[in-house]
Amino acid sequence: MIRSAPSRGLFVALCLALTSGLSACGQGSSDKAETEVTAGDYERGPHRGRMLRDGDFALEVTIYEEGPEPLFRLYPYINDKPVDPRQVQATIALARTGPKTDRFTFTSENDYLTGPGVVAEPHSFDVTVTATHAGRQHRWAYASYEGRTTIAADAARAGGVTVERVGPATLGESLALTGRVEIKPEGQSEVHARYPGRVMALNVELGTLVSRGQVIARVESSESLQTYAITAPISGMILAKNVNVGSITGGGEPMLMIGDPTQLHAEFLLYPRDAERVRAGQPIMVRSLAGDYTINGRIEAVLPSADLTSQVLIAHVHLSHQGGIWRPGLGVSGEVQVASTPAPLAVRTRALQPFRDFTVVYARFGTTYEVRMLELGRRTPEWTEVLGGIEPGTEYVVDGAFLIRADVEKSGASHDH
Template structure:
């Protein structure tokens, strides 16, 4: 077939517009394009364009001169670009021989990864050379061998599998809640009237024994009169013994111990009983109003001790397997950036929320300065570290297809073997290896996708050849 030649004004315009850089770049990248040495203009007819007399990549559609006055050389038709292979073009195997490679070539494989091989040099339908496979490169086990130069160019790096402590943490949101064991309610056990209320409001901090209000109750006054009468009786040699029943009646009406002791000292029945705070804490609710009538069971005050609070966090269902009671937790309140509160998981509630697919866990936190308030949003980090070292490799070494996980084991001397593995916990950039890799074996941690593609190609070629040998 005759060479296909770019001729005419269109070719000249293309060359003049693109410049020498375009031609040089394409000659470098596409081996099938070459420049034909131009013949003298006198013997080939009219020129189609003009080029620099020194061979520099400068062209012109009209006659032109250089800066020193020399004329550009005319290029006639027939001395333009040709797209056929030059006679002196070398194949990939010849190039390898020219470089002094004395390895024996076993066969040639398709450059696009198709299951097609050839015993002799060959080109595919696009004109690309088949790639030679040298003796010893195809082991039949899916492994691949790379030359030191290719390993350096692709940036292949390996790291040994060694026992490590996998540090993992579960980050969860939550809220601050009151400790249910530190909440007290003040209510009457008999019909009463509020005589006086102390200067205590919702949100006030109170101490145990601090007066909150004065209460008058007919039932309490009757029980108090009976008790005082008993201990004041002249016929009673041991008033404490005989007045034990009356005193118990006052206790059953929830009269504060301080008020009972005051009666015993004064031997007088008071008109109103002073009611005090049962614990240190914050007044969360005040319903007592002077002069009001309080029915039995009606809440007049609610006091909570907030020196210890709960952080109730929502743990995702997928993380429940690594969360245990007693694990340390670091809590950060969004209201106090940079500050942390330490605690431990005390309870994991035995129920999963149907809508959010989370389970609640409870963390007890010390709150000495009362910075953590009920219903405050927090972020918690649960430390699920296991102090026992496990065999681990970098996460970047794992080739995960979804259905399987594999790594490339560095066998040395440029040989890499793909191997399926079973993984465990992840954390801190490492992953536990339960099966597939032994202690001390090196695995590829960078450029492993390139090697894996090469390995898969070899395995596909082997499977194709085995299938072709069957009848």
């Protein structure tokens, strides 16, 4: 992600020039110099729109946003007095990043000219306006940007900005589980005396590591009074010790319990509301409670718990040893994928950012970044379905998106026309 240290290079101020580069090209006014004003400093008309002037003719450009969709409305004037819109022919071309150009041809309605199409979000474009009145043509060009900034490629790379292309994805519905690490049954073994007798020697303590076949105790038989050796049936660690030297053994309780700490699995509790959705074979991500370690696996088996009255089931997931990062008895969390459906178009959920009243991603075009207002569908922690607002194949920012947003806000690219 972008660090604060290189912020001067990263947060390059957007030269928005919401300029009214009003290059009047009308007949009889070719000698009129192009007028440039700073962002937001242009002249506003009676309807709070942008005033475009060429001699005594003027055109006020507004976007009417009080209806279901934003539409252009143009108000013509001669010497600042309203003109019958039926006497004016007008067109607007909006050059967007992409590249893409939207074109509008206007017709008269009431006291204004109206465009036939919706002005799609974002309202960020280079605008060309032409109008004809009384046989004279007028032309203006200006920039009107919002949610746009420019960042040099090396600054973006240094800041950790990454991009992907919008495309299809598989949305997995997941279920959160809790459990803990346990030694597998096949990794545990009880140590019993073959014949009842007195423990004469005990060579291990709790936590001692032993090897299969190693002598770990000696017992004197109560019948023959002969001493025989007790060996470890498996390699592992002494987990339980129920006798000491001098103890009588040979009953039902084992002398020792050995567990192999390399043979582990996670046991997750499945309560009735979740048990019906979890099946053997489903993918699951297991995470340590501290969040430092994760492993992707599959549900091996779903078994009833020892407490039959609780109606709790237990899901087993194999854990590889991985150098001892998983330790018996420690808690773990799990995220099991219980369903998956394809989405024709999706973006990474972590790429989503707020912008005005919209949820957006930042599309990248070279060194230019610009918002794309999205219509969203289903959402998972990894993917979010896109129903509209961005073209398939468009590059968008995944990592570092919140810093692109900060640069946009710093630049002052506003919703203005």
